Amino acid sequence: MKRSALVLLVLLAGYWLALSGYLDNPVLLSVGAISVVLVVAMVWRMGIIDTETVPYIHGKSLGYFAWMFVQITKSNIDVVKAVLSPDMEISPKLTKVPLPHSTDLGRVTFANSITLTPGTVSVEMQDDVILVHALLASMTDQKAFADMGERAAWAVSDPMSGKAAPQKDSK
Amino acid sequence: MTQFLYYMNVGTAFFLLIGMVLLLTRLLSGPTLYDRILAMNSFGTKVVLFLAVFALIIGRDDGVDIAILYALMNFIATIAVLKFFRYSALGVSLEDEFIEEENPPVAPRNTGVNKTSTNRTGTKKGKRT
Amino acid sequence: MIAEFLPVAQMLIASVLMLAGVFFVIAGAIGVIRLPDFYTRMHAAGVTDTLGAELIIFGLIVQAGISQTSLKLVFIAFFLFLTSPTATHAVVGAAWQSGLKPKLGKYKAPAPGEAKAKPKTKSKATPPAKSKTKSKRKSPVKTTRTKK
Structure with missing residues (x-):
């Protein structure tokens, strides 16, 4: 479960960076970090995080x-x-x-x-x-x-x- | 060269619009509720494609973001509409379906074209009282 | 040499992909109109959702080249690839559980001149299944309502 949460964190951060495209704007980066952490915390609290929620693509x-x-x-x-x-x-x-x-x-x-x-x-x-x-x-x-x-x-x-x-x- | 691709995109967008009109006829004439939901879902997919093509036509990348948003919302909308017509409410946990079959949270509704409207009002009234 | 050849190849690949995608999208839309029954229309909608959409998006990716736009388009393709079968299965499962009966066995479209007559047979053929479920389901609905 911890590993899945970590993978989800990385995936969401990558998704944010890919969609925003701004890598050097501190405001956007901090807002992105806040929302990513918030989403992971919410999913963690809902207890639906496991290997199925987080897609592993290999x-x-x-x-x-x-x-x-x-x-x-x-x-x-x-x-x-x-x-x-x-x-x-x-x-x-x-x-x-x-x-x-x-x-x-x-x-x-x-x-x-x-x-x-x-x-x-x-x-x-x-x-x-x-x-x-x-x-x-x-x-x-x-x-x-x-x-x-x-x-x-x-x-x-x-x-x-x-x-x-x-x-x-x-x- | 780029001119040709521009016309290509405009043609694609035009044919996508034609496809959307064809689906609208099914949406309006579909005999059952599920035909309409199916047409709605397929229409949403075409809207996503149209938005993506349109974003490239006008040369703005922002349009693709809207297409992503629409792709996600289209899926959620389909599921929400199905859930609503099944339980007559959105705040029902889907888990209940597996636990108890004989005592559903709201009586399952039938899907007739004519009867849906009368049923909808009926169940709503029943719930409020 | 290669620098001159590349845009031409890009243009050709993109236009071929998009033409094929448009063909599949239109074919799927025609299928949704022509097919006789909800369960068969499902398959025609699947044509649009899978190959038509993916081909058009691949064409756009080839047009956009390597950029942020094409990355976003890859995301769209991935979402459509994941969500379209799920939505299709949700609709079919809901229809099946509500008691909508599929038309099975061989089906042939009426003669070309009688193209207008087809919708009539369609709407005639589906209601019996519907009305059956109605009569089955109606009574429990009513009783629960009166109980409340």
């Missing part, structure tokens, strides 16, 4: 972003083709996708990746399964979902232990 996540961007481009082209064709043949379908991730971060990353890929939207997340609405029936390939799930687990270093036991009591 090489793995950047690689995952790049892979996601390729997937997004591919499925975007499919959706645009289906939408712009004159007779617009679509076949909406609801499927259940197994969710083997055990940490909250891994589950959210996987569900968000499904939603971010156009053509598939995660509707509801249950204990070990995600309800997915797909625009085309060809998009509900279980192998592709499993591949994406493995990559998402790799990106946030999720153990993928099968059952999601700890989620129950956190709710």
